[in-house]
Amino acid sequence: MKWLFWLLLAVNAGLFALGRGYLGSFHADAHEPERLAKQLNSDKISLLPAATATAAATAGASAVAAKPAPKPLEVFVCTEVGNFAPADARRFESALEALELGERQSRRNVPGQDISSYIVYIPPQANKEAADKKANELKQLGVSNFFIMSDSTTMRWAISLGVFKQETGAQTLLASLVKQGVHSARVGPRYSNGKLQAFQFRDLDRATRNRLEQIRAKFPEQEMRSCR
Template sequence: MLKILFGLLLVINGGLYAFEHGYLNSLIPPSHDPLRLKQQLNPDLLKLVPLDKEKAEAGKAEKVAAVEPEKIPQTVEKPAEKPVEKPVEVLACTEIGNFDAAEAKNFEAKLTSLALGERLSRRQIQENARFIVYIPPLANKETADKKGGELKRLGVDDFFVITEHTALQWGISLGIFKSEEAARNHLAALNQKGVRSAKVGPHHLSAPKVAFQFRRIDAATKANLDKIRTTFPRQEARACT
């Protein structure tokens, strides 16, 4: 039994000695790379091909994109701004007057082209002018109209034939004034133009006059209204009371 154990120890020691001194290399292939490459078939034909630089960068970018998606700035479109419209200037209320019945009818007829509708209203005014510059009553309407033509040839346009059934019917009014001084100054100006038959006299309570009120009209309508008013020189425009 001891002989067998001794023999096994000798075999083991012999095997270790042979392994350490490389006697067993032909039986056991080496595990390190240089010797393994030498044992490969045609090792000289093996070449390390470097990865293309652009592909490498692209691959790197793909990896980065996979980890963190590219942040694309989003532009928020602002809604288109509407142009600011300039507010239209509107007059609250203006008044033109005072007309007698005949003048009021003529004036109102000229206003139809403006299509004012509810923006136009009338009101009666009872006025008591003190002094009148006038030409005394003539025989009839034809004679009064003829006298009116003579006044126009003298350059007098601000007058009207009195048609009401009063003491001055078929006379010609050349202006009504609140003071005698203003009436006489106007008479003097008429005399310089060649009007000789005019006089100054008291003007008693007259028939109601008509004033026209215009509400919420714009600048363009006001300009057209002023053009119409110029054909009635004795009438004035004023703010509504």
């Protein structure tokens, strides 16, 4: 039994020495003095209270949210300049080369302002079938001198009843047609084919439109406007 007594005594002595720190500490920082010494400004490190840390994070998020969103790019869908006589149109088009607009640039012919004749007509119908139906109605009323206008863009599916140099001749025919029961016919002027041209520009940003305005300013008689 003596050996058991001495064994217990040795264990107790060891625990006593460990508790007093005579055998060193098993904490990680006590066994890594070199790593602690290498830390930069370790004496200046401090822990923030939980409330302070939360407030700082909230302030940072608010600063990000408060940053203004970028403005959308301003785009002009369609801008038109004109109307140009042939010589001025060539000079204007030459000046436009610096803008390098490619397919975004086009031009169109502008109708002349001089009346060349007067037409007696029935306004455009919805489609070919409707125009044919209206033509059959004219035949039933005894009207045979007419034709359906299928090629014109503005008068497509209208029905021409006669063209006159003077308005009086057109008005005389209209009165005769009304007596026959044709009540949808009317008289309208026809204009001479114009030689003027207008230029159209699509999807221009503000900077490019300003450059276009500078070019147009060299032709003060010309107007810049939105496409009709």
